[in-house]
Amino acid sequence: MKKILIRSGISAYDVRTESDLLKGDFVGGNSGNLIFVHGIMRNLTTDQVILESDYYLSNSAKAEYINKNYDGYIIPLADAFRADFEDTLKDMTTLIKRLTVPVYLIGVGLKAPKDVMSAELKFPFDDTVRNFIKAILEKSSMVGVRGEITAQYLTNLGFKKGIDHIAIGCPSMYTYGENLKIREIPNVEENELLISTNRSKSAPKHVLKYIHNIHSQNKKAAFLPQGWDEFKLMYTGFSTIDIPNYPSKITDLEYANGEARYFLSASEWISYLKNRDFSFGTKLHGNITATIAGTPSISIPIDARMRELAEFHGLCTLNPEEIHENETLTDLINKVDIYSAEKKTERKLSKFHKISRN
Incomplete structure (x- = not known):
């Protein structure tokens, strides 16, 4: 042994x-x-x-x-x-x-x-x-x-x-x-999708605004923070963050709607995302977790680490400059191949x- x-x-x-x-x-x-x-x-x-x-x-x-x-x-x-x-x-x-x-x-x-x-x-x-x-x-x-x-x-x-x-x-x-299989996105109205979002504090301002607007338009959207500082914000109410269009206070929409989740184990995180319809955002492992859970996702690479991993694994991505305020999430989904990661895993x-x- x-x-x-x-x-x-x-x-x-x-x-x-x-x-x-x-x-x-x-x-x-x-x-x-x-x-x-x-x-x-x-x-x-x-x-x-x-x-x-x-x-x-x-x-x-x-x-x-x-x-x-x-x-x-x-x-x-x-x-x-x-x-x-x-x-x-x-x-x-x-x-x-x-x-x-x-x-x-x-x-x-x-x-x-x-x-x-x-x-x-x-x-x-x-x-x-x-x-x-x-x-x-x-x-x-x-x-x-x-x-x-x-x-x-x-x-x-x-x-x-x-x-x-x-x-x-x-x-x-x-x-x-090798067992990676991405599910189809349900054929429902966009504001009925069970969307999970993730965000990086360093993401471009227009990307943060776009993701914030998802929560404004979809009451079922869930923000999944990953930072230890964000965990402490969720459980104590004390904030050390102040970024426009980024969930910075417990009274901000993404927390106040009661849908935010912070996971203490990988298995709980994966299980949760298996029951979501779509994941979107700038956090690498926020969307990788969705991918291995079989949930369709779009990652937005904002640094070299995200870019090289997205290219290596064939993750479904859009660059920040491809995110436009006047486009719906459905418009963005129509630009990409949500099954791209399946093809490289083996x-x-x-x-x-x-x-x-x-």
Whole structure:
């Protein structure tokens, strides 16, 4: 029996309450982290392999304990190549260098503008990323990155594509293996659709306004926030947000209508979206969760991480400049192929297994 440690704030098998999340941030600032950890644990747990969460407590002082008690360490990361995560990367590098067990980097991404060019992939934290990847490659044959933009970034740093790194997408897209089937959108009036929306604070103003208008026109629309700050707003009424057309106060429409939901587990989130008709917005895992639940969705990429994952997985997308105030949601749906993600899942799954099962 192999026992693998995974970097996460919660195990897919844990049951937590709202009180637990008020006491401490086990979602890593964003509940989207629940989804890809759930996907990894569901894929890799077998009768011969068990995965245990480190609850974000692993550090270099615990290297000896990890070496003695585990057969490997999995590090799933989102857009971790960014300035405000640099210190964490340095700490992880120190830990990794002290480990003697295999280390698996699954799905890391770069934070950059959506339309960044290859030649522009140079940042003040380059040396930190280079040292981090070198440390991983001393414990693993290859690292898995989220998409081609991050792959190009590592190539620019001197690592070889297909040898040192490979694009594998987001682990959450493989939660149910090859079994991805998108349902049809019900043939009902637009204001009767059970719509779920998600939003990023950094989304373009006109996109935020468009999504806000969905809630004004559809009383059944549900806002699904993902930030820890938004969870605290929902359960305490205290706000640290003030953004036009973004739900910032408990009295704002998206909260006041009683439809807002914040999920403490991936399974509850997926189950909820299985009973919704459509998902729309700028949060990557808000719409990936809908996709693996079989719910039609449109994602609006606003940064490089969203763009590269949308392209890799064939997610149904519209760019921000394609969102116009005078167009209905039906107009937008008619522009896209809501089944596009179904067509790439089988081909991409093998790349994920190349990293996660080596």
